[in-house]
Amino acid sequence: xxxxxxxxxxxxxxxxxxxxxxxxxxxxxxxxxxxxxxxxxxxxxxxxxxxxxxxxxxxxxxxxxxxxxxxxxxxxxxxxxxxxxxxxxxxxxxxxxxxxxxxxxxxxxxxxxxxxxxxxxxxxxxxxxxxxxxxxxxxxxxxxxxxxxxxxxxxxxxxxxxxxxx
Numbered sequence: 001x002x003x004x005x006x007x008x009x010x011x012x013x014x015x016x017x018x019x020x021x022x023x024x025x026x027x028x029x030x031x032x033x034x035x036x037x038x039x040x041x042x043x044x045x046x047x048x049x050x051x052x053x054x055x056x057x058x059x060x061x062x063x064x065x066x067x068x069x070x071x072x073x074x075x076x077x078x079x080x081x082x083x084x085x086x087x088x089x090x091x092x093x094x095x096x097x098x099x100x101x102x103x104x105x106x107x108x109x110x111x112x113x114x115x116x117x118x119x120x121x122x123x124x125x126x127x128x129x130x131x132x133x134x135x136x137x138x139x140x141x142x143x144x145x146x147x148x149x150x151x152x153x154x155x156x157x158x159x160x161x162x163x164x165x166x
Contacts, residue, residue, distance in 0.1 A: 016074070056115075075134035
């Protein structure tokens, strides 16, 4: 079977911590992934902690999308490799976060063949029910970059938007 990809949006239902969920939902809604059945999965997880490790069984490549708090400007996003997370441990809004889960997976020999994490800085002062304006403004750029990652690294044929062709 061809490589399998799992996109995982991590978060909670509250404020900017929803950003992983929103990104995963937008990827599900705006992409037409023309791949073999069972080749691509998109999940939305509520603060999975160590349970994140169970999500990539039988998966070759994983893309995780999550919120972070590092002191950067809200809406700032980064693409991190597993090694980056192990060395920097960006703070998440969920006690035992993605970095801790990945470190545990490394110790257990349970990492997928390829894994990257997209993180976006939240607005810690935002108390609204939806995403803050800064995160909302940056979301389309983040989703576009994840789409490009899929096209670059996980060759799909063809990768098109529902609203038109690429």
